[in-house]
Amino acid sequence: MKLTIVGGGGFRVPLVYGALLDRKERLGLSEVVLYDIDDTRQDRIGHVLDGLAEEKGxxxxxxTTTDLVDAVQGADFVFSAIRVGQLEGxxxxxxxxxxxxxxxQETTGPGGICFALRTIPVMTTLAETMAAHAPNAWLINFTNPAGMVTEALQRVLGDKVVGICxxxxxxxxxxxxxxxxxxxxLWFDYFGLNHLGWLKDVRDGTGAPLLDELLADETALAKFEEGRLFGGDWLRTLAMLPNEYLYYFYYAADTVNAIRGGGSRGAFLLQQQREFYARNGANPEAALADWRATRHDRERTYMAEARSAAGQDGEHDIEENSGYxxxxxxxxxxxxxxxxxxxxxxxxxxxALPFLDERAVVEVPCIVGRSGPVPVAVGEVPAHAASLISTMKDVERTTIEAALTGSEQLAIKALALHPLVPSVNTAREIFDGYRRRLPELAETFA
Incomplete structure (x- = not known):
């Protein structure tokens, strides 16, 4: 089996490679190819991968390659995790x-729209290359905004594209x-879109609902991240447990103030990863140790602005072997x-969600077998959640059309329809600001 990683110089590639080392026989892996447009980043990460292999024995x-056709030719699976415009973008x-x-915010806010506008054309090229040179391959998409990118690529590859988070x-x-x-x-009644989902109940083998009991227990809520982030009063009001990214919708103004006081996540990662990639990592053992130390700092500060806005001083709960x-x-x-x-x-x-059409990409429990994921029917959901999902799906689809056609009108429409953007004039100002500072966007939306 051939597996290709697009974005092979990315910082999180060692996590994928480590997981592959543990499963190579079970999956029947015979070839792993890393593809990236930046060979120096791949070289740096390659030393980390060598360190992992040495450690595991x-x-x-x-x-590695910088030739996309070579990378995907005859592949069975393609993993994609790219950042068009890199962290500067x-x-x-x-x-x-x-x-x-x-x-x-880079996935749920206007930043996610801008990210998608420059990412979807590049990802469409990947999908078209796969259709021509690896027609039977599955594309496992980690590239953000994951749901929006997955829906755009299903136009080319159909259900052979699966988005993960x-x-x-x-x-x-x-x-x-x-x-x-x-x-x-347990069965988890989860539904929504990527970074816009809710857990409406949890059931055990008896079918008994368990979430209400958890939401009523302040001590239990204080023991995990979402409970601390949203607080018991709001969770009991919702009667659901929101995905952590919904903090940016429910507490938008608070988060803006927290970021202004402490700096953006993007700025932190840009400085951190510049330093990592600039250091010498020729020795595999040293390269691995350096990567792990850098990763720890990266993970502990995940969603720090939301925790700050919520008055939480602790670090993100780091779970080993549990990422994407x-x-x-x-x-x-x-x-x-x-x-x-x-x-x-x-x-x-x-x-799965009866208020959306059959081709809308959603994030729900799926039964996964040889033919891919089959989504499970979620049924009725609370009105406010259905309304927000419908609005954001319209924003996503408008963004996809804008990205594929280069329509300034549609790009501004997507921004103006976003619940976090207060007016059409603000949407126009945001788009103009992006176009001034991002050459690739200025070229697409000339």
Whole structure:
């Protein structure tokens, strides 16, 4: 089996490679290819991968390339995690709206729209290359905004594109841990879009609902991230547990103030990763140690602005072997070995959320086997959640059309329709700010 990683010089590639080392026999891996437009970044990460292999006492040969056709030719699976415009672009995504008092968050806010406008054309090229040179391959998409990118690429590859995110499964594991139960023994009624989802109940083998009891227990809520972030009063008002990214909707103004006081996430990561990639990592053992130290600083500050806005001083709960690489491996394993495992994924709705059409990409529990993910029917959801999902799906689709056509009118429409953007004039100012500071956007939307 050939597996290709697009974005092979990315900082989180060692997580994927480590997971592959643990599963190479089960998956029947014979070839791993890293593709990136920046060979120096791939070289730096390659030393980290060598360090992982030495530490585990096993080998999984890989090669690097800057030729996309070579990378995907005959692949069975393609993992994609790219950042068009790199972290310099993310800083601009966040800074431009913040200058106008609007949250610029890179996936859920206007920053996510700008990120998508420059990412979707590049990802469409990847999908078209796969269609021509690896027509039977599965594309496992981690590239953000994951749901929006997945929906855009399904126009080219159909259901062979699966979007993944570790945020829903992470929340479910944390909930199970607080309940003192094995997550594999529970059913999680989760629904929504990527970074816009809710857990409406948890059920055990008897079918008994368990979430109300958890929401009533302040001590239990204080033991996991989402409980501390949103607080018991608001969670009981919702009667659901929101995905952590919904903090940016429910507490937008508070988050803007917190970022202005402490700096953006993008600026922190830009400085951190510049230093990491600039250092000498020729020795595999030293390269691995350096990467791990850098990763620890990265992970502990995840969503720090939301915690600050919520008055929480602690660090992010770091779970080992539980990131998006684990989600990707679970998808591949389920397809290759027909395990029919239940995973929360981004895929075409079919009839999972009845208020959306069948091709809308949603994030819901799916049964995954050899034919890919089959979404489970979620049924009726609270009106406010359905309304927000519908609005954001319209924003997503307008953004996709803008990205594929280069329409300034549609780009501004997408921004203006976003719930976090207060007016049409503000949307125009945000778009103009992006176009001034991002050459690739100025070229597309000339």
């Amino acid at each position: 096993t080998t999984l040969p890989f090669r 993310r800083v601009i995504d966040e800074d431009v709206p913040l200058g106008m008092g609007v949250l610029g 570790d945020s829903p499964s992470g929340m479910c594991r944390r909930v199970a841990a607080v309940m003192g139960k094995d997550p594999k023994a 690489e684990s989600e990707a491996m679970a998808v591949v394993d389920a397809i290759v070995n027909n395990t029919r495992e239940v995973l929360i994924l981004n895929t075409a709705n079919r009839s």
